[in-house]
Amino acid sequence: MRPGLRTRGFKKVRKKLPSGVLTTHFKKENPSRHKCGVCDSELHGLPRMKPIRYSNLNKSARTVNRKFGGSLCSKCSRDSIKKIVKVIVKVNENVE
Amino acid sequence: MLNNGRVCVKTAGRESGSVCVVISKVDDAHVLIDGMVKRRNCSIRHLEPVPKTVKITKSSSKKEIVDALIELTLVSADDAKKFLNKKPKTPKSKPVKVKAVKEKKKVKKKVVKKEVKKEEKKVKKVEKKPVKKKNSKK
Structure with a gap:
């Protein structure tokens, strides 16, 4: 070198x-690949860069266009949405 | 389970987490949905049903469906207002660059007099040469 x-x-x-x-x-x-906050599996669609270069990228390049995209994997985000729906339904039933 | 008028939540894709209503059945695995999403066919696997229904028909508009969801308190009025007033993005037209036209330089005409003088000089040189050679041989 x-x-x-x-x-x-x-x-x-x-x-x-x-x-x-x-x-x-x-x-x-x-640096190491981004990982899911729940199951620790590797996330797709996110670049591996040092934080200085990573912050200079566009928002669309830094995330996945989905609820919880860029922090949770697709499986865990789906499960978390299902849990939230169940909570909202229970709250609505109690109010009625 | 997913009959017409069933309220659902999308669990996959860019519209995940948004509330929608089943309008009609397309085939065994797909349904037509509308509400806080774009009206489109959707797989059953991407929907989480909610135990609530809305009375709608296939011809009912998006605003009617959203109003029905507001009554069920599944969608806030502010979110619905933002969603309905959202304008589709149009690409900005680029400013047209106008090139500045440069003025052409005036071409000077060549003077003919100089050529005449050069020809005269050449003639003079040619006359001198033979005189020198004769002297050197002797």
């Missing part, structure tokens, strides 16, 4: 070469 890229922004990895010499390799790593 050229000297200009040997910065602290990259991750240092100690490697042992076939000759037996220990060297440092500079490795670029993206």
Whole structure:
């Protein structure tokens, strides 16, 4: 890697070469994938970027166009909506 | 379960969480819905039925359906007002750029006199050469 890229922004990895010499390799790593808040499964449709670059993206690129999109997976969002509907129905019945 | 007039909540897609009403049955797996959503065919699997019904027909307008949902207190009046007054987005027309027309430079006419002078000089040079050669041989 050229000297200009040997910065602290990259991750240092100690490697042992076939000759037996220990060297440092500079490795670029993206942050981990976004995960569902309920089931910890990986979310689709969201880019992997560092927070500085991520904040510069458009709103549509940072979320999924759905209720709870971008924080819950499709399965968990569906379940949570069903739970909310049941609560609303119970409240309405008690009022009547 | 999903008969005409049944109130439902959408659980999938961009309209998830919004209240709608079943208008008619299309086939075993699909129904036509309207309300706080766009009028369209929808899969039964994407709907969560609510134990309430509304009296409507296929010809009833969107406003009539939304008013019926407000009476059931499933939709607030403010949300319904925003939804009905929502205008479809139209792309903005780009401003037309007008190119500034540059004035053409005037072309100067070439002067013919200079060419005449050059021809005269050439003639003079040619006359001098043979004189020198004769002297060098001797």
